[in-house]
Amino acid sequence: MKVGVPKEIKTHEYRVGLTPGAVREYVAAGHSVMVEMNAGAGIGATDDNYRKAGAMIVDSAREVFASSDMIVKVKEPQPSEWTQLREMQILFTYLHLAPDPEQAKGLLKSGCTAIAYETVTDAQGGLPLLAPMSEVAGRLAIEAAGAALKRYSGGRGLLIGGVPGVQPARIVVIGGGVVGTHAARMAVGLGAEVTILDRSIPRLRELDELFEGRVRTRFSTIEAVEEEVFVADVVIGAVLVPGASAPKLVSRDMLSSMRKGSVIVDVAIDQGGCFETSRPTTHADPTYEVDGVIHYCVANMPGAVPLTSSQALNNATLPFGLALANRGFSAVLENLHLRAGLNVYRGRLTYRAVAESLGLPFSPIDQAAA
Numbered sequence: 061m062k063v064g065v066p067k068e069i070k071t072h073e074y075r076v077g078l079t080p081g082a083v084r085e086y087v088a089a090g091h092s093v094m095v096e097m098n099a100g101a102g103i104g105a106t107d108d109n110y111r112k113a114g115a116m117i118v119d120s121a122r123e124v125f126a127s128s129d130m131i132v133k134v135k136e137p138q139p140s141e142w143t144q145l146r147e148m149q150i151l152f153t154y155l156h157l158a159p160d161p162e163q164a165k166g167l168l169k170s171g172c173t174a175i176a177y178e179t180v181t182d183a184q185g186g187l188p189l190l191a192p193m194s195e196v197a198g199r200l201a202i203e204a205a206g207a208a209l210k211r212y213s214g215g216r217g218l219l220i221g222g223v224p225g226v227q228p229a230r231i232v233v234i235g236g237g238v239v240g241t242h243a244a245r246m247a248v249g250l251g252a253e254v255t256i257l258d259r260s261i262p263r264l265r266e267l268d269e270l271f272e273g274r275v276r277t278r279f280s281t282i283e284a285v286e287e288e289v290f291v292a293d294v295v296i297g298a299v300l301v302p303g304a305s306a307p308k309l310v311s312r313d314m315l316s317s318m319r320k321g322s323v324i325v326d327v328a329i330d331q332g333g334c335f336e337t338s339r340p341t342t343h344a345d346p347t348y349e350v351d352g353v354i355h356y357c358v359a360n361m362p363g364a365v366p367l368t369s370s371q372a373l374n375n376a377t378l379p380f381g382l383a384l385a386n387r388g389f390s391a392v393l394e395n396l397h398l399r400a401g402l403n404v405y406r407g408r409l410t411y412r413a414v415a416e417s418l419g420l421p422f423s424p425i426d427q428a429a430a
């Protein structure tokens with residue numbers, strides 16, 4: 061198959077659909093890979109690195125779109141990209157179509173086959189192409205908190221791990237899923253005192269075993285959140301209720317009980333955030349203050365570390381991308397997990413939740429492909 065990798069054009073997006081390492085795997089499997097000039101610049105991968113991996117470098121995205129059977133990207137296609145997609149072409153990338161009717165219309169009109177990273181599943185019922193970005197965001201959350209706690213950033217002037225004889229920071233993580241676990245892992249590693257709250261008792265049991273007594277776990281109720289927030293130096297918001305906006309678990313009243321210079325990192329901001337006072341920020345201006353509490357609410361945290369994020373994403377997408385390259389659309393019909401990723405097929409919406417959110421007709425894949 062001819063596989064194409066255009067340079068990402070969304071503002072401040074530095075990741076790349078295929079790293080040179082991933083290109084080597086496609087080429088070794090007998091595929092040809094065309095990469096737009098400078099596509100890897102954001103992760104320090106030169107055109108020569110791609111050439112050595114076996115890719116052909118072309119001058120423009122137009123050439124990539126015109127000549128490829130499958131386009132592999134990171135972010136959802138922008139208007140200038142979806143107009144270049146065509147019937148029978150496979151698009152493999154993050155789409156997040158539910159809140160984006162314009163993109164949905166563009167993809168439907170193009171006739172392409174669009175597989176969304178975020179809805180591909182695995183045998184454990186997880187979302188394997190979302191998890192790596194949650195791992196990155198969780199780990200980054202503690203770095204962000206550490207930076208915001210510094211006095212010159214408006215924080216309390218506290219070192220997360222303290223030093224011998226001096227109390228470390230108290231870090232409360234609300235939501236013990238992928239983000240929460242990776243945040244806790246970093247915080248524990250730095251020597252912080254860590255508490256994780258979750259609504260799932262089986263999950264709290266797993267965390268208790270995983271951390272072998274090095275974190276406190278607590279069932280998440282309004283009272284528990286209030287008590288923990290009151291004594292915290294840092295609160296990480298990491299909840300997810302699948303298919304719904306994040307619940308507002310920390311009210312403004314609770315926030316005002318926190319010590320001045322404390323920090324909240326609302327990782328769940330991409331689902332609306334779990335603090336009443338959260339609003340999305342960017343890497344250019346990541347924090348703001350409410351009632352003396354520093355808020356960090358960057359909606360695309362993994363974008364800060366595109367090298368790590370691209371590698372983690374490529375590790376996860378590679379087996380699925382190779383299956384698509386080897387088998388074409390048949391891979392979608394044969395593999396239940398790839399099938400779960402199919403959102404658009406030749407002018408029809410094949411993912412029920414997306415169709416319902418957009419108020420458009422849903423076509424089950426068997427009907428759409430018939």
Ligand SMILES: NC(=O)c1ccc[n+]([C@@H]2O[C@H](COP(=O)([O-])OP(=O)(O)OC[C@H]3O[C@@H](n4cnc5c(N)ncnc54)[C@H](O)[C@@H]3O)[C@@H](O)[C@H]2O)c1
Pocket residue numbers: 191193194197234235236237238239240257258259260263280298299300301306307309326327328329330331358359360361362
């Ligand atoms: N800002 C970013 O750049 C970025 C990056 C990656 C992920 N995220 C977001 O981070 C959030 C968490 O993602 P994840 O992959 O860890 O999800 P996950 O499903 O692995 O974990 C979510 C956890 O929240 C728990 N939960 C649900 N309701 C709760 C409540 N009331 N109190 C306490 N816990 C509760 C669940 O039981 C689950 O364990 C999501 O909103 C995701 O979109 C943001």
